[in-house]
Amino acid sequence: MTDETVRYVVEDHIATITLDRPEARNALNAATRQALGRAFETFAEDETARVAILTATGDTVFCAGGDLKEMSDTQLKVPPPDFIPYWNRTVHTDKPVIVAVNGHAFAGGFLLTQMCDLCIAADTATFAITEAKRGRGAPWAGPLPWLVPPRIAMELLITAEPISAARAYDVGLVNKVVPLSELQAEARRVAEIIANNAPLSVRAGKRMVYAVAKKAWDEALEIGEALFEPVYLSEDAQEGPRAFKEKRPPHWTGK
Numbered sequence: 001m002t003d004e005t006v007r008y009v010v011e012d013h014i015a016t017i018t019l020d021r022p023e024a025r026n027a028l029n030a031a032t033r034q035a036l037g038r039a040f041e042t043f044a045e046d047e048t049a050r051v052a053i054l055t056a057t058g059d060t061v062f063c064a065g066g067d068l069k070e071m072s073d074t075q076l077k078v079p080p081p082d083f084i085p086y087w088n089r090t091v092h093t094d095k096p097v098i099v100a101v102n103g104h105a106f107a108g109g110f111l112l113t114q115m116c117d118l119c120i121a122a123d124t125a126t127f128a129i130t131e132a133k134r135g136r137g138a139p140w141a142g143p144l145p146w147l148v149p150p151r152i153a154m155e156l157l158i159t160a161e162p163i164s165a166a167r168a169y170d171v172g173l174v175n176k177v178v179p180l181s182e183l184q185a186e187a188r189r190v191a192e193i194i195a196n197n198a199p200l201s202v203r204a205g206k207r208m209v210y211a212v213a214k215k216a217w218d219e220a221l222e223i224g225e226a227l228f229e230p231v232y233l234s235e236d237a238q239e240g241p242r243a244f245k246e247k248r249p250p251h252w253t254g255k
Contacts, residue, residue, distance in 0.1 A: 003039070024067065028067060055100040055102060056102055060104065062104060114140070123177050141157060147172065201231050239253070
C-alpha cells in the first residue's frame with residue numbers, strides 16, 4: 001500500500017510504515033494523518049505482518065508535528081479524537097510497533113513516538129513537546145508520566161524545549177540509541193527478533209503491559225494470568241519446547 005505521503009511495505013512478517021513528506025518536514029497535514037490511519041488499519045488486519053516499524057524519509061527530521069499552516073487556514077480549535085489515529089485506541093492492534101526516529105520528533109511527531117511500543121533513535125534525534133511555544137495543547141501527553149518520571153514530563157510540557165536522544169534514553173523514553181547510519185538496520189534487527197517469537201506470547205505481553213499500567217500489584221498479576229492462559233493452552237506453547245528439544249527453529253502458527 002502506498003499513499004502520496006505514507007508508504008507501507010511488508011517483508012518477512014515485518015511491516016515498514018514510512019512518513020514521506022520531506023518537503024514539509026514530514027508534518028502531519030490531513031492527507032498524511034488519513035494515510036497514516038489507513039496504513040495502521042492495514043497493519044492491524046494484515047495476517048502476514050507480526051510487527052511494524054514506523055519511520056520517516058530523510059536524515060534530519062522524523063516529524064515536525066501538525067501542519068501549522070493548515071491549522072491556521074482551517075482555524076483549528078479542539079482537535080477531534082481521531083485527529084491523529086491513536087493506534088492503541090482508534091486503530092487497535094496488539095501487535096508491536098517499533099518507531100525508528102531518524103531526526104527531530106516534535107509535537108505530533110513526539111506523539112507518534114509515544115504511541116509506539118519500542119523506540120530506537122538515531123544519536124542525532126531530538127524530542128520535544130513544542131505546543132506551549134505555539135499556544136496549542138498536548139492532552140495526548142496524559143500517559144507520558146507512565147513512560148518517564150513526572151518531573152521529566154513536566155519539563156517537556158512546560159519548557160517546550162527539546163531533549164537529546166541520549167537524555168531520552170537516560171529517562172527511559174528511548175530503548176536504544178544508535179548512529180544514524182545504523183538506525184534502520186537496528187530497527188529491522190529488533191523487529192526480526194520479535195517476528196521470530198511466538199505471536200500469541202508477544203501479543204499477550206503487549207496487552208499485559210498496557211493493561212496493568214492502570215492496576216495495582218495484585219490486579220496486575222490477575223490480569224497477566226488471564227491474558228496468558230490462552231497462550232499456555234495454544235499449539236505454539238507446545239511447539240516452542242518441542243523445537244528446543246529437537247534443536248530446530250520453531251514453526252509458529254499463531255494457534
